[in-house]
């Protein structure tokens with residue numbers, strides 16, 4: 730479902746971020762961890778085709794993204810990925826129902842109101858379809874963003890720092906909702922987080938792999954230690970090579 734080899738990305742006038750080769754076990758979800766600046770957001774942008782692969786191979790949901798033209802990437806992204814961004818990016822000018830319709834409409838597809846209703850019900854948002862984002866609680870807004878990400882039945886659900894700025898109760902609830910949604914919708918969940926509460930909550934699951942990126946500190950050496958246990962895999966990357 731997710732695999733890359735020799736994957737590197739360099740921003741202009743910056744050293745390349747080199748990612749260790751990785752292949753997600755079938756049926757697993759991915760927790761992407763790492764210090765600030767280690768390259769988590771860059772990796773999410775590569776996985777979602779927002780950044781183009783500069784070097785190496787990247788396979789996401791059965792598609793080779795390396796070498797794919799930008800237009801094809803756009804169409805692939807809309808049909809394959811659901812994204813819950815850290816800042817939810819709900820449109821304030823639109824109602825909840827309209828926010829949910831947006832991904833399909835933007836792709837020239839029908840608005841799928843039935844699908845929206847089903848998701849709103851499943852996420853305990855029934856009755857809020859005509860509200861605007863500023864009329865929602867933080868938790869409700871997050872669930873709307875999750876519903877929007879699920880609208881087109883994605884194969885991969887990406888969540889960037891889903892617990893940021895949430896208290897313990899809401900953070901764990903959001904995590905549970907993501908895992909439930911992934912199970913119900915049969916999609917692979919990719920969570921980027923440096924929240925210890927998320928790590929701890931996911932550590933009891935035997936269907937979550939972790940990829941841990943360390944902040945580059947100037948060392949040019951790449952070191953990868955792979956720790957396997959019977960039911961869990963953690964890849965520790967001590968340095969991103971330059």
Ligand SMILES: Nc1ncnc2c1ncn2[C@@H]1O[C@H](COP(=O)(O)OP(=O)(O)OP(=O)(O)O)[C@@H](O)[C@H]1O
Nearest residue numbers: 740741743746763764765766767768769770771772
């Ligand atoms: N647009 C950009 N131009 C230049 N350098 C960038 C750009 N975006 C990110 N970087 C650099 O690339 C490296 C990886 O950044 P990235 O945002 O992927 O890290 P991160 O692990 O997501 O960090 P955080 O947890 O703080 O969000 C950092 O050194 C960052 O300064």
